[in-house]
Amino acid sequence: MSTITTINPATEEEIQTYNRMSEAEAIDRVEACHTAFVEWRTLSHAERAPYLNKIAQELRDNADELAALMTQETGKLIKDGKREVEICAAIFEYTAKNGPDALADEERTHGAKQKRGVVSYQPIGVIYSIQPWNFPLYQPVRVLAANLMAGNGCVLKHASICTGSGLRLRELCIAAGLPEDLFQVVLIDHDISDKLIAHPKVRGVTLTGSDSAGRHIGAVAAKALKKTVLELGSNDAYLVLEDADIDTAVKYSVMGRLYNNGETCVSAKRFIVTEKVYDAFVDAFVAKMKDISLGDPTDENSQLGPLSSQDQFDTVKSQVDESVAKGASVLCGGTAPDRTGAYYPATVLADLKPGMPAYDDEIFGPVASIIRAKDDEDAMRLANESRYGLGGGIFSKNEERALELARDHFDTGMIRINSFGAADPNMPFGGVKDSGYGREHGGFGMKEFVNTKAIFLP
Template sequence: MSTITTINPATEKEIQTYTLMTKKQATERLESCHAAFLKWRELTHQQRAPYLQKIGQKLRDNADELAALMTSETGKLLKDGLTEVELCAAIFDYTAKTGPDVLADEERKQGVNGKRGLISYQPIGVIYSIQPWNFPLYQPVRVLASNLMAGNGCVLKHASICTGTGLRLRELCIEAGLPEDLFQVLVIDHDTSDQLIANPLVRGVTLTGSDGAGRHVGAEAAKALKKTVLELGSNDAYLVLEDADIETAVKFSVMGRLYNNGETCVSAKRFIVTDKVYDTFVEAFVAQMQDINMGDPTNENTQLGPLSSKEQFDTVTQQVNESVAKGAKILCGGEVPKRPGAYYPATVLAELRPGMPAYDDEIFGPVASIIRARDDEDAMRLANESRYGLGGGIFSKNEEYALRLARDNFDTGMIRINSFGAADPNMPFGGVKNSGYGREHGGFGIREFVNVKSIFLP
């Protein structure tokens, strides 16, 4: 029987070995989740809310343990792990508070004859959640909270390198009082996962991952006529416009590129800088990136920890090397330290052009791509040329001007103006183009997997 072993990317030491479930075992978990769903759906939204609040509190009560576990499995900074736990607790609180109103029945008049109509948001069954490793707690939580409130069950296939975090999340949910079978965690391979997607008890599929993974899972789900929500990768552009405040732009650009060790779908990755401020911005940006303290992720003073795995380290190294071979210039970083662990330094690349990985593709690590633009209009054009469209940012002293660009021209799902951030429970999260479709958070995610039922009254 096959196994997987989790490895600490900072020390290269093994953490724990897990046995993969068979298809039969995984199917039994799915069937148990469906049975629990049949009872859970009978509760009102108001009756479900306290369960979510108790789970949020349970996460807060175990924050130190959860943060340490995530750091050991993925190399994220310990302080970032603590922030992640609090965000997850806030998501459960937000969903418990707002969910009953968002999902409440709506009365409408029928447009043809003026008679009464009712719209009801009803649960549909078991939602299959396939999640990545970069936010081991947050990724499954944002699916779980919404679907528990909606009345659905949830089955999680987590990334293998953070298996321990997924299993611990389920334990804490049960400790908080959630019915034991309503949230299942499967330790399975990709073939078994594809077979589960086709199972009639799975009523919806949601995945966070690469655009390649999205194509595969989306196709498998489409064969079985299952609705999907796909939150995929991105190559987010942050525009430094001609009137940008350089100090603000540099501050948030460094933060945006290095947050979570650069392994964030909505990281600032491409920095499209107008001619007028190019030299000033690049000089200041490179200086700050050079000063970043890389080291032990459990140390409070560390600003950059290791990448999540040797495999991820090899991928980032290859992308940088290929870009340099095609003419990119390294302004800082790029030299791998001689030390144990999957450490890759804060790196800045310039003189980029189409055909280079640093220009076209998502680099999931602390590597910044600098792209020169003639002016503001050219910067916006270059930003939108990407096949991705998850997030992005604009630096400008004219907030109204930046707002108009963000609203009317930026072809992405989320835009930050003169700031950087990852997620907010009250704002929708998701993208367009190769960054996927569907939304989470902000009341939108809670309606993604429900039966919007129209009832016509006489």
């Protein structure tokens, strides 16, 4: 039987080893989840809500332990881990509060005589959730909370490097009173995962991951006629327009590029800067990036921790090296320190063009790509050239014009104006183009995996 060994990316020390499950064991978990779902679906939305509130409290009660575990497994800053626990608790509470109304039956009419109709949002069964390592708690929670409220069960396949975090989340859900089999965690390889997607008791599949992973999972699920929600990678553009406030733009650009060690799908990655403010922005931005302290993620004073693994370090390094080999300029960083751990410095690249990883692709680490635009119109064009469309940002003193650009022209799912942030329970989360489809949060996620049932009364 193969095993999974988790490794601390800051120290390179082994944390724990786990046995992978056989296909039969994984199927048992799916079938147990379905059995629990059959009972869970009989509860009303209002009856499900207290379970979610109790899970939120359990997370808060164990916040320090959870943050420490996530830091151990992925190298995220301890303070970012604590914020992650709080957003997860807030998601459960938001779902508990808003779910009963969002999922309530709707009265409609039908036919020429306006007879009574009812639209009902009914649960469908087991939802298979395939999640990445960058937010070990938040990624599974945003699927779990919505689907528990909808009445579904959930089976999680978490990234192997944060296996401990996935298992601990399940333990805390059970401690909060959730039926033991309703939320399962499977430790399996990709081949068995594909077989679970095809299992008749799995009724929906959701993935957060790369666009290549999305293509694979989407194809496997489509072959089995399973609905999917795919939240994939991105190369988010933040536009620094001609009338931008430079201090504001620099502040949120540094924050947006380095949040969670730069390993965030919806972080700022490409900075498209208009000619008029190019020198002022780049000089100030590079100065701030040079001052970032790289250090132990358990130290509250560290501003940047290691990447999540040696594999991730190698990927980021190769993307930067290839971009430089093709003509990119390094304005700061670009060379890893000689120390134990998967540490990579805050890096800024300029003189970028199509064909370079730093221009075309997602760099999942603390590497900023500076792209020069002639003017505001050119900046918007360059932003939309990307194959991705998850998030983005606009810096401008004219908020109404920025709103118009964001609403009518920016081809992404989420746009920040003069700010940066990752997610909010009250706002939809998701993208377009190669960044996937479907929405989570804001009430939208609760209706992704339900049977929207039309009932016609005479």
